[in-house]
Amino acid sequence: MEYDTVRETDPAVADALAGELERQQETLAMIASENHVSPAVLEAQGSVLTNKYAEGYPDARYYGGCEYVDDVEQLAIDRAKSLWGAEYVNVQPHSGSQANMGVYLAMLDPGDKILSLDLTHGGHLSHGHPKNFAGQLYTVEQYEVNPETGRIDYDALAEHASEFEPDVIVSGYSAYPRTVDFERIQEIASDVGSYHLADIAHITGLVATGDHPSPVGIADFVTGSTHKTIRAGRGGIIMSSEEHGDAIDSAVIPGMQGGPLMHNIAGKAVGFGEALTPAFEEYAAQVVDNASALADRLQEHGLHLVSGGTDTHLVLVDLRESHPDTTGKDVEKALEAVGIVLNANTVPGETRSPFVASGIRAGTPALTTRGFEEPAIETVADCIAKIVDAPGDAAVHAEVADTVETLCAEHPLYE
Numbered sequence: 001m002e003y004d005t006v007r008e009t010d011p012a013v014a015d016a017l018a019g020e021l022e023r024q025q026e027t028l029a030m031i032a033s034e035n036h037v038s039p040a041v042l043e044a045q046g047s048v049l050t051n052k053y054a055e056g057y058p059d060a061r062y063y064g065g066c067e068y069v070d071d072v073e074q075l076a077i078d079r080a081k082s083l084w085g086a087e088y089v090n091v092q093p094h095s096g097s098q099a100n101m102g103v104y105l106a107m108l109d110p111g112d113k114i115l116s117l118d119l120t121h122g123g124h125l126s127h128g129h130p131k132n133f134a135g136q137l138y139t140v141e142q143y144e145v146n147p148e149t150g151r152i153d154y155d156a157l158a159e160h161a162s163e164f165e166p167d168v169i170v171s172g173y174s175a176y177p178r179t180v181d182f183e184r185i186q187e188i189a190s191d192v193g194s195y196h197l198a199d200i201a202h203i204t205g206l207v208a209t210g211d212h213p214s215p216v217g218i219a220d221f222v223t224g225s226t227h228k229t230i231r232a233g234r235g236g237i238i239m240s241s242e243e244h245g246d247a248i249d250s251a252v253i254p255g256m257q258g259g260p261l262m263h264n265i266a267g268k269a270v271g272f273g274e275a276l277t278p279a280f281e282e283y284a285a286q287v288v289d290n291a292s293a294l295a296d297r298l299q300e301h302g303l304h305l306v307s308g309g310t311d312t313h314l315v316l317v318d319l320r321e322s323h324p325d326t327t328g329k330d331v332e333k334a335l336e337a338v339g340i341v342l343n344a345n346t347v348p349g350e351t352r353s354p355f356v357a358s359g360i361r362a363g364t365p366a367l368t369t370r371g372f373e374e375p376a377i378e379t380v381a382d383c384i385a386k387i388v389d390a391p392g393d394a395a396v397h398a399e400v401a402d403t404v405e406t407l408c409a410e411h412p413l414y415e
Helices: 011-026 039-045 067-084 096-107 133-137 154-164 182-192 204-209 242-252 262-275 278-300 328-337 365-369 374-389 394-410
Strands: 088-090 113-117 139-143 168-171 195-199 221-225 236-240 314-318 343-345 359-363
Touching (some): 039 262, 067 088, 067 204, 067 236, 096 133, 096 168, 096 195, 096 242, 113 154, 139 154, 154 182, 168 182, 182 195, 204 262, 204 278, 236 242, 262 278, 278 314, 278 374, 328 343, 328 394, 365 374
Parallel strands (some): 113 139, 113 168, 195 221
Antiparallel strands (some): 088 236, 314 359, 343 359
16 A cells, blocks of 8 residues: 655645644744644654554553554553652543543542632633533532632632532642642641542643652642643543552543543653653753743733742733733734734633633743743743733834744744
8 A cells, every 4th residue: 555645645734734833833832731742752643553442451452463552551651650650640541631530430420529729710621610521520619719819728728628528629720820739738638538639730741850849649649631841742641549540440441431542642651751851850940940030021011920920830910900901812812913822811800701811821831842041031021011012003013023033043943
């Protein structure tokens, strides 16, 4: 059988792929959940493992011909254990949301109670939003950050947990820029007889290198994405003690999926291997340093940051104080027009629709992958502030677009 390239067989898709490569090369990716994986991870994810069904687990598959996929999945598991120090690891969930689903299915019955952070305060859909499966299957109440500090009020969380008596408390967030006290939340969970699920989707890489405290060995369950700060193949991961391993394995298959995406698991294995190197430790530290520089510079421009800064890879800007008539969506669109891609985001006490929002969320993982350090990050912050101040000014747009073009040329991607 002869094999043609995408360009030869499907020019429309080839054009879209080429366009996306060019878009990534010529814009600055600041969506906090995005990153640029290595060519090795891309190669693994585009490999012949796409062809292989492998229902089950290494050495316990439902189909034959799995000797090589067994090797790949076991490498991913072993490397994850080394990275995070976990007793048990499942690398099969297709996403961080499905990793959460795996824990819920393993440990909860329909109608059981979940206590999690409100989405507008930095939580996540899969933690119990009413439109999400978690909110539809389980009884959910949500806690909030302190409106004055923008930080989790652990005493208030303890009081809420005592009153609600949840079956699981969820920590770990999608738009929370501060260090999470996993030990305190585990203490609260233990006091009320609840499980503690720590969702580290955003900070997997920072936890692996010690740039954020780890919940592994503290929380009952740890879930995460494998394509954000850890910069591996796209998908999810579940970690726990061996005690819960069989229940989670059964919840993942047959509980919620059949064949795993073995090409994605190969990408996870390669990315985890990269994350075990000293170079990745330097990278993760620079991500945090860059986020701190971004936060400081934005505040110098008079922008208000939720919690007053960041300890992690992201900043959350609340526009209501400095630019009350400007929405997050206004800024998102204006920045994208000049080559800076981030997202509008809800903020604590949000009064606008989440489709419009009153804030913007910006992260540094992808820019750090491209080699950005603090001086370049400060230049990006200057650009953001100029657009926030004058989202409709053509001259400002032209000036910022030129700066973005220069920064992209100085920090090439996928040459």
